[in-house]
Amino acid sequence: MLRNSLALSAVLGIPIRIENIRSKRPNPGLQAQHLTAVRALARVCRSSTEGAELGSLALTFRPGSSPVSGEYSWDVSEARKGGSAGATTLIFQALLMPLLLADGRSRVFLRGGTHVAWSPPFHYLGLVYLPLLRRMGISTTIEIERWGWYPIGGGILTAQISGSSAALSDLRALELEERGALRRVFGISALSNLPAHIAERQKLQAEKELRAKGFDPEIEIVDAPARGQGTMVFLVAEFEHVQAGFTSLGSKGKPAETVAEEAVEGFLHYYESGMALDQYLADQLVLPLALAKGKSSFTASRITQHLLTNAWIVEQLLGREMVIDGEQGKAGKVTILGLEDV
Numbered sequence: 001m002l003r004n005s006l007a008l009s010a011v012l013g014i015p016i017r018i019e020n021i022r023s024k025r026p027n028p029g030l031q032a033q034h035l036t037a038v039r040a041l042a043r044v045c046r047s048s049t050e051g052a053e054l055g056s057l058a059l060t061f062r063p064g065s066s067p068v069s070g071e072y073s074w075d076v077s078e079a080r081k082g083g084s085a086g087a088t089t090l091i092f093q094a095l096l097m098p099l100l101l102a103d104g105r106s107r108v109f110l111r112g113g114t115h116v117a118w119s120p121p122f123h124y125l126g127l128v129y130l131p132l133l134r135r136m137g138i139s140t141t142i143e144i145e146r147w148g149w150y151p152i153g154g155g156i157l158t159a160q161i162s163g164s165s166a167a168l169s170d171l172r173a174l175e176l177e178e179r180g181a182l183r184r185v186f187g188i189s190a191l192s193n194l195p196a197h198i199a200e201r202q203k204l205q206a207e208k209e210l211r212a213k214g215f216d217p218e219i220e221i222v223d224a225p226a227r228g229q230g231t232m233v234f235l236v237a238e239f240e241h242v243q244a245g246f247t248s249l250g251s252k253g254k255p256a257e258t259v260a261e262e263a264v265e266g267f268l269h270y271y272e273s274g275m276a277l278d279q280y281l282a283d284q285l286v287l288p289l290a291l292a293k294g295k296s297s298f299t300a301s302r303i304t305q306h307l308l309t310n311a312w313i314v315e316q317l318l319g320r321e322m323v324i325d326g327e328q329g330k331a332g333k334v335t336i337l338g339l340e341d342v
Helices: 002-012 032-044 088-100 123-138 194-213 256-273 278-284 287-290 305-316
Strands: 016-018 048-052 061-062 071-075 104-112 140-146 155-163 182-192 216-222 230-239 244-251 296-302 320-325 332-336
Touching: 002 016, 002 032, 002 061, 002 088, 002 287, 002 305, 032 061, 032 071, 032 088, 032 104, 061 256, 088 123, 088 155, 088 287, 123 140, 123 230, 123 244, 123 278, 123 287, 123 296, 182 194, 182 256, 182 332, 194 216, 194 230, 194 256, 230 256, 230 332, 244 256, 244 278, 278 287, 278 296, 278 305, 287 305, 305 320, 305 332
Parallel strands: 071 104, 182 216
Antiparallel strands: 016 061, 048 061, 104 155, 140 155, 182 230, 230 244, 296 332, 320 332
């Protein structure tokens, strides 16, 4: 709610106030990642803010100008004493649509977590999210220089975004109701600063689980440069019309085999649903598609609370009607009506 509301505030040039921020969480209020996103968007839009501090339960954000392109750099660790592995990928997503409307090319440097829980890993953005945005006409690239794992962070993500004040008029709506035939399943078993056998075990277990279900995966072992320790299995299902991604992160005491099994389980649930988009891509595409002209639609392997929340934000701030056919927790279809259909 916070990031998408801020992004729309920046795009539309309207002030917003958000209250009870994460009030029911064990650590309520703005955390380092959220605060960095607020500061980043405030700088891009010359905004004034109230409540932009760690732990704040309320925030007022008033854009002072249209988004301005340029070279920007933010470090999530600066938002909290002792550092943070807050997700750089979520900050990138908050900045993307506003900078898309800024005339000229922007280059963004983000330091923090790149592969951390409760956020899309860098590889999800590069292999699943951005390919679909490019089909909409959004020109952006991302690169990773160093991986950032929880709790140390220290990863480095760079992005280049080609913007134009007329970009919204060129955004193409998408129909993603059918995924087409499966072309391949591929992925990585990655680790940093840990014994090599862990990545080997993750790879072997993922291949074993997938082959038992009739798939022929291609999984590469990656020794990732990082300051901290971490492991991950990331799988991509490439279909004719879409790609879907499935992540499982390692943690202390979690067997390598379990890491692999969780990623495979995510893929199988999606595959068996028959829907076009995985549950994470479904909620992440709501904002870009809502800013495009015309009607968009997609099917999703699961209707999540994140999807429902993003739909509500779009309806409140943009006036675009979202039709969701399906129950929360189950597969369904989402239609974003064009302005002429509302």
